[in-house]
Amino acid sequence: MxxxxxxxxxxxxxxxxxxxxxxxxxxxxxxxxxxxxxxxxxxxxxxxxxxxxxxxxxxxxxxxxxxxxxxxxxxxxxxxxxxxxxxxxxxxxxxxxxxxxxxxxxxxxxxxxxxxxxxxxxxxxxxxxxxxxxxxxxxxxxxxxxxxxxxxxxxxxxxxxxxxxxxxxxxxIGIDYTEASASTQSENRQTLYRVMAGSYSVRENAENQVQKLKAAGFDATIMIFNK
Missing domain, CATH: 3.40.630.40 (Zn-dependent exopeptidases)
Incomplete structure (x- = not known):
């Protein structure tokens, strides 16, 4: 080889x-x-x-x-x-x-x-x-x-x-190129870990927290969960 x-x-x-x-x-x-x-x-x-x-x-x-x-x-x-x-x-x-x-x-x-x-x-x-x-x-x-x-x-x-x-x-060198398999591509994907900064029963409080996080330079958004 x-x-x-x-x-x-x-x-x-x-x-x-x-x-x-x-x-x-x-x-x-x-x-x-x-x-x-x-x-x-x-x-x-x-x-x-x-x-x-x-x-x-x-x-x-x-x-x-x-x-x-x-x-x-x-x-x-x-x-x-x-x-x-x-x-x-x-x-x-x-x-x-x-x-x-x-x-x-x-x-x-x-x-x-x-x-x-x-x-x-x-x-x-x-x-x-x-x-x-x-x-x-x-x-x-x-x-x-x-x-x-x-x-x-x-x-x-x-x-x-x-x-x-x-x-x-x-x-x-006489070798045919082959695309990576889906499993290989999956292995090469970057893993991201999301951090939750709290849960609120009042939307206004959640929005205030989002604004504070964004002001501090963090990527923040509201995600809704039904208990």
Whole structure:
């Protein structure tokens, strides 16, 4: 079965690019782990260079990859330039990268562009994690963190991004993507716990309590129960 190495850029003391309180290190850790979970659901082994907000050097990342044999090394990042001046996605391979890395990069790029990101193309570069890793390697910049439009796409189309990148990876290793079953989707739903702040026999008293809660910043409403 295929084995992949996922690398989530930056982390710990290195936040990467930041904009309006948003950190690249947090964004890529969150989205990357979600893609890993989606790929694992198809029976693929995914190892990760970090699984928390930890500082990991570039050398430690490539050393981690070099300790095992992987089908692909995939590094997740977000871009930055000048606030609100640049946008879009771009995917990198090493200089004169082979057909495997180029093919995966093109599939990932196409999947993200289909979601509305500006197409900045597949490019070649001399990044450490592309140069010093043994497996075919790609690095994807999922939009600009200092661009509000890209951030809206990143947030509002999060699930589509996860599926799109997962589909591209699975296609490149010869595995058909299947949607999660209803039971799996149910397990992934967020559980919320509602708190009752009292019961009143007089509606006016209930309405007064609702107003107090709303004034304090709580989501409050009246629910009617018949004894």
């Amino acid at each position: 295929a084995r992949l190495c996922f690398d989530y850029g930056h982390g710990g003391e290195d936040s990467g690019a930041c904009y309006k309180g948003r950190k690249e290190s947090n964004d890529v850790l969150s989205i990357g782990k979600a893609v890993a979970a989606e790929v694992r659901r198809h029976g693929v082994t995914v190892d990760e260079t970090r699984i928390s907000d930890a500082t990991v050097s570039l050398q430690a990342r490539s050393n981690f990859e070099n300790r095992n044999t992987y089908d692909y090394f995939i590094s997740f990042h977000r871009n930055a330039f000048q606030p609100e001046q640049a946008k879009g996605v771009e995917t990198y391979t090493y200089l004169n990268g082979g057909s495997k890395s180029k093919g995966l990069a093109e599939k990932i790029q196409a999947g993200l562009v289909a979601l509305g990101f500006v197409n900045r193309g597949v490019k070649e570069t001399n990044f450490h994690v592309l140069r010093e890793t043994k497996a075919p390697a790609v690095l994807v910049e999922i939009g600009f963190i200092d661009n509000s439009e890209d951030n809206n796409l990143f947030d509002n189309k999060r699930n589509e991004i996860i599926r799109g990148v997962a589909k591209a990876i699975l296609e490149n």
